[in-house]
Amino acid sequence: MTAVGGPDVLQIREVPDPEIRTGTEVLVRLKAAGINPVDAKQRGRGTWYPSDLPSILGIDGSGVIEAVGAVVKGFKKGDEVFFAHGGFGKQPGKYAEYTVVEERFLAHKPTSISFAEAAAATSSCITAWECLFYLGQLDKGQSVLVQAGAGGVGHIVVQLAREKGARVCTTVNNDEKATLVKKLGAQNVIYYEKTDFVGETLQWTDRKGVDLAIDLVGKEAFFRSFSAVRFYGTIVTPRSGS
Numbered sequence: 001m002t003a004v005g006g007p008d009v010l011q012i013r014e015v016p017d018p019e020i021r022t023g024t025e026v027l028v029r030l031k032a033a034g035i036n037p038v039d040a041k042q043r044g045r046g047t048w049y050p051s052d053l054p055s056i057l058g059i060d061g062s063g064v065i066e067a068v069g070a071v072v073k074g075f076k077k078g079d080e081v082f083f084a085h086g087g088f089g090k091q092p093g094k095y096a097e098y099t100v101v102e103e104r105f106l107a108h109k110p111t112s113i114s115f116a117e118a119a120a121a122t123s124s125c126i127t128a129w130e131c132l133f134y135l136g137q138l139d140k141g142q143s144v145l146v147q148a149g150a151g152g153v154g155h156i157v158v159q160l161a162r163e164k165g166a167r168v169c170t171t172v173n174n175d176e177k178a179t180l181v182k183k184l185g186a187q188n189v190i191y192y193e194k195t196d197f198v199g200e201t202l203q204w205t206d207r208k209g210v211d212l213a214i215d216l217v218g219k220e221a222f223f224r225s226f227s228a229v230r231f232y233g234t235i236v237t238p239r240s241g242s
Contacts (some may be wrong), residue, residue, distance in 0.1 A: 001063060002054045004046045010095070013054065018092065018100040020196055022073035025100050031096035033114035034060025036123055048088045052078045059087040061094030062109055062118040070105045080109040082118035084126060094119070121156075128156040131214050131236045132164070140165035142211040143229055145201050147221050149186055150177035153238070156215050167208065171197050171221075192221075201228040209233060 003009045020027050039057045062082035085105040087093025100104055109118045132138045144161050148154045149170025161168045162185035169188035172178050178189045190200045209230035214239040215222045
């Protein structure tokens with residue numbers, strides 16, 4: 001990223017290969033980079049460290065380990081990994097051939113998914129998990145409303161909530177998305193453009209409201225979600241900077 005602006009400010013440049021500088025770092029040859037909305041927002045509005053331009057964007061990535069620091073224990077050369085790290089200006093991102101990552105930010109890539117799938121999953125999965133369990137404290141048997149359950153984060157929220165044993169309802173705006181979320185385990189699907197999601201949610205919960213609402217839309221949907229949550233329930237929204 002050479003300046004703040006449109007996609008044209010992203011240019012191919014030759015840069016020095018990164019080097020391991022501490023015993024806990026790992027050098028990764030990147031195979032894929034995720035394209036995250038945060039990347040586009042930084043490109044269009046400016047990075048967190050504007051004085052550091054030009055900057056390499058890209059939070060999410062996957063690849064193969066080329067070398068490890070002296071005290072790295074959980075990984076070795078040749079391991080396939082994926083991760084969310086850097087890409088905010090000060091720490092170079094994943095739109096590159098190589099990157100250096102602290103061991104604690106790495107995870108072994110499942111053999112059942114491709115490098116591209118792994119790179120696309122990192123931030124979305126982290127966001128979904130934090131919304132449900134770190135902030136939302138969702139437990140087995142509870143109910144959750146997911147705004148935009150077919151979206152990039154929403155479809156993961158639906159699956160994690162069902163895996164936990166929670167009851168899930170979600171909003172969509174067409175039949176294709178409805179089919180997807182039902183396949184992923186949603187038990188109540190609300191067409192928010194055709195019906196009042198608050199009324200539908202209250203009916204689904206015998207007028208009590210859900211234990212947890214995950215707002216992935218913002219604005220009016222966020223404020224109206226309060227009426228769909230039970231007394232002393234929880235609303236979580238990850239949409240800072242949107």
